Amino acid sequence: MSGDLARQAMTVLHPGYEGASTPDWMRRALGEGLGGVVLFARNVIDAQLVRNLRAENPDAVISIDEEGGTVTRLEVLAGSSFPGNRALGVVDDTSLTERVARQIGRMLGELDITLNYAPDADVNSNPANPVIGVRSFGPTADLVSRHTVAYVNGVQGAGVAACAKHFPGHGDTVTDSHLDLPTVHASREEFLARDLPPFRAAIGAGVRAIMSGHLLIPALDPSLPATLSRTVMTELLRDELGFDGMLVTDAIEMRAVAAMFSPGEIAVRALNAGVDAICVGICTEEIVYEVRDAIVAAVRAGDLPEERLAEAAGRVRALSEWYAGQAALRDKARGDVDRRVGLEAARAALTTSGTATLDRGPLIIEVNTRHNKAVDPSTPTGITAALTAELPNTARLQLEPAAELPDLRDDERPVVLVVHDAARHAWVRETVARAVAMRPDVIVVDTGIPAPPGEAVHVATHGISRVSAQAAAEWLTR
Incomplete structure (x- = not known):
C-alpha cells in the first residue's frame, strides 16, 4: 500500500x-x-x-x-x-x-x-x-x-x-x-x-x-x-x-x-x-x-x-x-467573558400565558417524550432541578407515554406539568387536557415546540437548557 x-x-x-x-x-x-x-x-x-x-x-x-x-x-x-x-x-x-x-x-x-x-x-x-x-x-x-x-x-x-x-x-x-x-x-x-x-x-x-x-x-x-x-x-x-x-x-x-x-x-x-x-x-x-x-x-x-x-x-x-x-x-x-448572556437570552425567549406564583413546593409531573438521537441521553430538562432550588419541597413524578395520569383533584400541592413538543404529540396534548380538567390551576411548562396554550397557565421555554429552566423557575416563583 x-x-x-x-x-x-x-x-x-x-x-x-x-x-x-x-x-x-x-x-x-x-x-x-x-x-x-x-x-x-x-x-x-x-x-x-x-x-x-x-x-x-x-x-x-x-x-x-x-x-x-x-x-x-x-x-x-x-x-x-x-x-x-x-x-x-x-x-x-x-x-x-x-x-x-x-x-x-x-x-x-x-x-x-x-x-x-x-x-x-x-x-x-x-x-x-x-x-x-x-x-x-x-x-x-x-x-x-x-x-x-x-x-x-x-x-x-x-x-x-x-x-x-x-x-x-x-x-x-x-x-x-x-x-x-x-x-x-x-x-x-x-x-x-x-x-x-x-x-x-x-x-x-x-x-x-x-x-x-x-x-x-x-x-x-x-x-x-x-x-x-x-x-x-x-x-x-x-x-x-x-x-x-x-x-x-x-x-x-x-x-x-x-x-x-x-x-x-x-x-x-x-x-x-x-x-x-x-x-x-x-x-x-x-x-x-x-x-x-x-x-x-x-x-x-x-x-x-x-x-x-x-x-x-x-x-x-x-x-x-x-x-x-x-x-x-x-x-x-x-478575555471577552460574557457569563450572563445565556440567561439573558433565555429570559427574553420565555413566552407566557396567564399568571401564577408558586409559594410552596409543587408536584412536578414530567410527561416524558423521547428526545431524538442527536441529544445525549444524559441531558436533563432542568425544570425540576431549577424549581427545587427555589422551593425545596418540590416533588417529581415521571409519566411515561402509556402511564395513566394520577388523580390530582385531592392533591393540595400546586401541580406543574412539564412537557416537550406538545405541538407534535397528540398524547401529550391529551394528557394536558386531562390534567386541566382535573385541576384548572395546573401550570404547563413546554420545553419544545409548544401547542397553543389553552386556558391553563402556560410557560414556553422554546428549548432545553439549564438557563431556560432557570428562567422558567424565576418566572414561576417571583
Missing part, C-alpha cells in the same frame, strides 16, 4: 470513539495521519484530552456538536449555559445570537477544539419534524438565514470554525435520519426558495465547513441521499452556491445511509459526490481501517479519482491551517 495514498485516506476520516479514555488505536491512527476526531460527552472532554490528541497529530481537526440548548457535549450533566436556536429565533435579536455564539466559540477555543458542528441552519418548516424542532432558529428562511449568519460570525469571531448543517436542509422531514432515510417531497423551486437561503447566507458569511444531511430529495436527485449525490454536493453546493470549504458528512453509521451500504462504500460514494471528510460518530479500530482500505482500493481500481481524494484531504488540511491562523482571535476571546 502506498504510504502517501493511505495517509490521504486517513486524512479524510473523522471518527469518534467510545469511553472516557482515548483508545490505543485512536492514538496510533492519529500518528498515521488521521485527519480528525469527533468528541462526545461520553469522552469526558477537557483541555488535557485535547492536548493528548494533538500530541499524536497537531494538525488534527478536533470537532464537537456544541449547538447550545438541547444538543450539548460539554455541559451535558447540568444542561447548557445557553438556550438553543429556537429560543434565539423567538427573541429575534441577531446581536444577541452573535453574543451567545461567541461565548460558545470561546469555550471551545479554550479547549483547543477546531470545529463546532453548528449552527443548525435547517428551516423547521414541518412542525412534525422529529429530529430538528427546537434545534432550528425557526420556520422561515429569512429568520433562519439572519441568525445563521450571526451564529457563524460569533463562533468564527472567537477563532473557532463553524459548520452549517444539514445541507441541503432537514427541516421538512417527518423521519429521523438516525433511524431511516427521510424524504423531502417538495418541488425543486419550493425547496431552493425555502431551504437553501440559510446555507447561501452562511457561505456569504464565510462559514468554514458545511455538514451534509442524509436526505432523499427527489426533486434534486431521485435515487441517492444528498450525502452520496454529486448533483447535490458538487453541482449544487460547490458549483451553484460557490462553497469551497470543508464538506463533512453527518455520521455515516446513521441508518439513513448505513442501511444501504457498508461504511467503506458510503465513504467512497460520499467522496465521489464531493464530500471531504467522513464523520463516523460511533467507531472502532476495525471500521477505521476498513474504511481507509476501501478508499485506497477504490483509487487503485479507478473508482475514485486520486485527485478527488487529494482535493478532499487538502480541504481538511486547509481548515486546520485556518484554525492555526486564528490564535490571536482565540486569545482575545478568552
Whole structure:
C-alpha cells in the first residue's frame, strides 16, 4: 500500500470513539495521519484530552456538536449555559445570537477544539419534524438565514470554525435520519426558495465547513441521499452556491445511509459526490481501517479519482491551517467573558400565558417524550432541578407515554406539568387536557415546540437548557 495514498485516506476520516479514555488505536491512527476526531460527552472532554490528541497529530481537526440548548457535549450533566436556536429565533435579536455564539466559540477555543458542528441552519418548516424542532432558529428562511449568519460570525469571531448543517436542509422531514432515510417531497423551486437561503447566507458569511444531511430529495436527485449525490454536493453546493470549504458528512453509521451500504462504500460514494471528510460518530479500530482500505482500493481500481481524494484531504488540511491562523482571535476571546448572556437570552425567549406564583413546593409531573438521537441521553430538562432550588419541597413524578395520569383533584400541592413538543404529540396534548380538567390551576411548562396554550397557565421555554429552566423557575416563583 502506498504510504502517501493511505495517509490521504486517513486524512479524510473523522471518527469518534467510545469511553472516557482515548483508545490505543485512536492514538496510533492519529500518528498515521488521521485527519480528525469527533468528541462526545461520553469522552469526558477537557483541555488535557485535547492536548493528548494533538500530541499524536497537531494538525488534527478536533470537532464537537456544541449547538447550545438541547444538543450539548460539554455541559451535558447540568444542561447548557445557553438556550438553543429556537429560543434565539423567538427573541429575534441577531446581536444577541452573535453574543451567545461567541461565548460558545470561546469555550471551545479554550479547549483547543477546531470545529463546532453548528449552527443548525435547517428551516423547521414541518412542525412534525422529529429530529430538528427546537434545534432550528425557526420556520422561515429569512429568520433562519439572519441568525445563521450571526451564529457563524460569533463562533468564527472567537477563532473557532463553524459548520452549517444539514445541507441541503432537514427541516421538512417527518423521519429521523438516525433511524431511516427521510424524504423531502417538495418541488425543486419550493425547496431552493425555502431551504437553501440559510446555507447561501452562511457561505456569504464565510462559514468554514458545511455538514451534509442524509436526505432523499427527489426533486434534486431521485435515487441517492444528498450525502452520496454529486448533483447535490458538487453541482449544487460547490458549483451553484460557490462553497469551497470543508464538506463533512453527518455520521455515516446513521441508518439513513448505513442501511444501504457498508461504511467503506458510503465513504467512497460520499467522496465521489464531493464530500471531504467522513464523520463516523460511533467507531472502532476495525471500521477505521476498513474504511481507509476501501478508499485506497477504490483509487487503485479507478473508482475514485486520486485527485478527488487529494482535493478532499487538502480541504481538511486547509481548515486546520485556518484554525492555526486564528490564535490571536482565540486569545482575545478568552478575555471577552460574557457569563450572563445565556440567561439573558433565555429570559427574553420565555413566552407566557396567564399568571401564577408558586409559594410552596409543587408536584412536578414530567410527561416524558423521547428526545431524538442527536441529544445525549444524559441531558436533563432542568425544570425540576431549577424549581427545587427555589422551593425545596418540590416533588417529581415521571409519566411515561402509556402511564395513566394520577388523580390530582385531592392533591393540595400546586401541580406543574412539564412537557416537550406538545405541538407534535397528540398524547401529550391529551394528557394536558386531562390534567386541566382535573385541576384548572395546573401550570404547563413546554420545553419544545409548544401547542397553543389553552386556558391553563402556560410557560414556553422554546428549548432545553439549564438557563431556560432557570428562567422558567424565576418566572414561576417571583
